[in-house]
Amino acid sequence: MTELTTLGFGAAGIGNLYRAVSDEMAAATVEAAWDAGIRYFDTAPHYGLGLSERRLGAVLATKPRGEFAISTKVGRVLVPSANPSGALDAEGFAVPADTVRRWDPSEAGIRRSIEDSLERLGLDSIDIAYLHDPDVYDLQAGISQALPALEKLRAEGLITQIGVGANSADALAACIRGADLDLVMLAGRYTLLEQPALAELLPLCEEHGVGVANVGVYNSGLLARPVVPADAHYNYVPAPAAILDKARALAACCNEFGVDLPTAALKFSLRHPAVRTVVVGAATPEQISQTAERMAATVPDELWEALVARGLLPAEVCA
Incomplete structure (x- = not known):
């Protein structure tokens, strides 16, 4: 399998997450992700009821198979659904609800999920399969x-x-403890804003040689802009006042060191x-370019030390 690049591409957005693309x-x-040097691509049947897999696979099928790694997810199988009114998916994707997700952890369900994903992707192999949520x-x-x-x-x-x-860091x-895993995909639990994974999960990953694919590093967009807006979300709902206050304190400290909040959030996540x-x-493509620029930026160690000194990060992140 091709080694995972430090920056990976998450394909929920091209599955029409929140808005049609x-x-x-x-x-x-x-293509912009490929041109930026990204060679790890992650998708799931959940993303746009298969649309993300189809779109991602159509581009990757034009690339040398030995030069990229692709992951998808299992646990949810897609089954046809009557949708005479043309209603849209109720789980955040701007796609017709012509299929529905069904939880199926059985071996038959897992095999079916992989087979269906391979068909949608148009590829002959999947490098990584994650059990999803x-x-x-x-x-x-x-x-x-x-x-x-x-x-x-x-x-x-x-x-x-x-x-x-x-x-959930606890679930991971x-x-x-229950299986011989290669990787975990950790969403939103080791970020500049919060680090509950430090207590147990990350030490356990090191002990068992399990790599971490860190995702959700902007905490539902809360850390995605240099200035934290009043209507920012956290965990997919409007952010509470205390969370907004902390995010703004993080942004203010970052600005003192000439680093914007999203750049610091991205760099901290590694x-x-x-974390692999x-x-x-x-x-x-513009979002790809922006992320690549942030990844290439230099963040001084003094920033992390200042965040620790102000009680905004735990001391062990600078150990």
């Missing part, structure tokens, strides 16, 4: 059924690496040794 814009965005459905069923199925698929050579993706820790890649979503 044209086929042409989606393709241009993936098992804590949202049934964590114990995910550990007892889905993860053994993934281990079996890896042993058969159908997948190179396996992992779990979740917003439980999965590491500081732990267990940070995956950032984009829906336009």
